[in-house]
Amino acid sequence: MCSYFQEQTKDSVRQIIFSALFSPQGNKADDGRMILLGKLVSMAVAVCRVPVLECAASWLQRTPAIYSVRLARALVDDYCCLVPGSIQTLKQIFNASPRFCCQFITSVTVLYDLSSDDLIPPSDLLEMVVSWIFEDPRLILITFLNTPIAANLPIGFLELTPLTGLIRWCVKAPLAYKRKKKASLSNGHLTNKIAKDSATGADKDCHLLYSKLHLSVLQVLMMLQGHLTEKNLYGRLGLVPFDHVVPLVEEINRLSDELNPLNASKEIELALDRLAQALQVAMASGALLCTRDDLRTVCARLPHNNLLQLVISGPVQQATHAALPPGFYPHIHTPPLGYPAHAAHPALPAHPAHPAHPAHPVQTFIPGMTFPYRPIR
Template sequence: MNDIRRSLLRRDSLSAAKQVLYHLDILFGGQLQKSATPVVDNETAELVEEFVFSLPKERSAPRQMTSLQELQLLEVMCSYFQEQGKDSLRQAIFSALFSPQGNVADGRRQSMLGKLVSMAIAVCRVPILNCTASWMQKSPTHQCMRLAKVLVEDYCGSVPGPSQALRDIITVKDLVPPSDLLEMVVAWVQDDSQLTLLTFLSAPTPTSRPPGSLDPTPLLGLIRWCVKAPLAYRRHRKSPPWGRSPARDPRAADGHTGPLFSRLHLCVLQILVSVREHLAERHLFGRLGVLPLEGVAKLAGELVRLVDDEADPRDKDSDGAAETELALNRLAQALQ
């Protein structure tokens, strides 16, 4: 391995990174012929960190890529993962490159991953997106959220006043998502509701399982959006005390987003019905909860705080009764 490193040190940064990818291809290709689970040894991991993610080894000078070289490397990765015909090898190399290791290289690893996935979306590189889906199932939540934040910023950044709204999505604040993002999510869920249940539908039926809930799905997050939207939008459109505008029907909130949330809520209810059917088919109905109890309890607490924040004893018209009723109805329907 020292010979490989010395050879890489004689190359420029881009050429060395490409050579490491070639080395991974040969290494894992050989391992997969003998075992279904390839192993990344420490020396190979160090080569990846030093020559792909520019993390200096010991006291050696860092081998930083220029912006152009980094773009070229991303293009090389895109082409490799697209053209690699063996899914097991593609998944193994993707995991070796981007799985968190709990060290200082994780920041650079995450940054490169965000750029690669963003490029893959732009140029429709489906194999990379499939690898990313597998990566997200195995990675810590905060890593997945960081990737989601990058994609939201890249593809929803043109929304008026996006910066605050995007921060609110990532930190799950009371505010609502940008309208472009909301439209996209509604379209996805309407076109293929099973997108929200991929983990559940692809998992084998357990022979025995203690009472609990489904593996993590986006359902609770979508329910949170729908339930909190009426009160959150009301907070946004309220004028200052010296120029308060009259309350409006929450079903027409902002004219555009209100119907979108209604459509999303209907889709979520239909998905919940289909989940019950799937559970019944697998003889799991009554054994597995659809939503985690702690998540539902947290949502209820958030809703109570929103209602309390909206109540203003100085203004009899500020209690948000219509918005509160709509939010509670949506929560009740989701829990039925």
């Protein structure tokens, strides 16, 4: 099969045959299809068969997410779990099929949602994903940029970008790893894996990787305003759906309550800082379509965080102008686009000089108010 797809010269024929063979039909044969698909794509990765990887990328985009996650799990098992060091083989397909890499990242962010210790991404997988994105942040926009897009996306399929999943990784990571450490200590001993991770500093390395990933995600969000405007989707398509922000905030709140706030104050602060940064940049770029009132309602129960408070308060809104697209939040210190420049104010006439006041001690803590100083007795 791998040879057939490699030798078939017509891409349309490849796609049709691939879809006919592996699209879920809702019957008992689906399990067999998924097992065979996992072996085929795993082989294509091992021998770098780009046509198969391109077909798999289209399949991931057009298939319900529950099946996409199964394929991602099969690849993670083959290249992250079975043979140590084999992740390098998977890592090398970055240049061969970026489109497949984009869809694979989207799938693994759905698979590993950090909701439990078992669903924290393996360190090798995390390092590979971060290296891909840090090398070229535009990688995670490939599907979005190369797909005809309708305003209403189908429910139950992978999103156009892995942005939501990557934001979830960055925001929840400090709390998830703290929970993992707390669970291991509460058992009275460290498991072999956790002991090994602690000895090698793997958890510390992971925290650095999440920090690096967070920077890359913010950079991608900042690119989006131009792309959305170019596609005439600014204000119409939220690539970071508000419906996905709500459960993320609820998960953060639950984890914050679960962990002792006194012992996890640094982790909670870091998670909320990252959440605030992601929300602010996503809203400013048009990737997140919601109002500050929506955010205030959703974030009301979160622990206090100065940066988050600034974000949900937002800049002082000026009068609505037709030239501004929906959901546009003007910058605080610069005039928003579409507003006419204000004419310079005429110079005010000089005030006549006031006569000197009699000298007496005054207190000037409050600007503009003076009164005699009276010591407290």
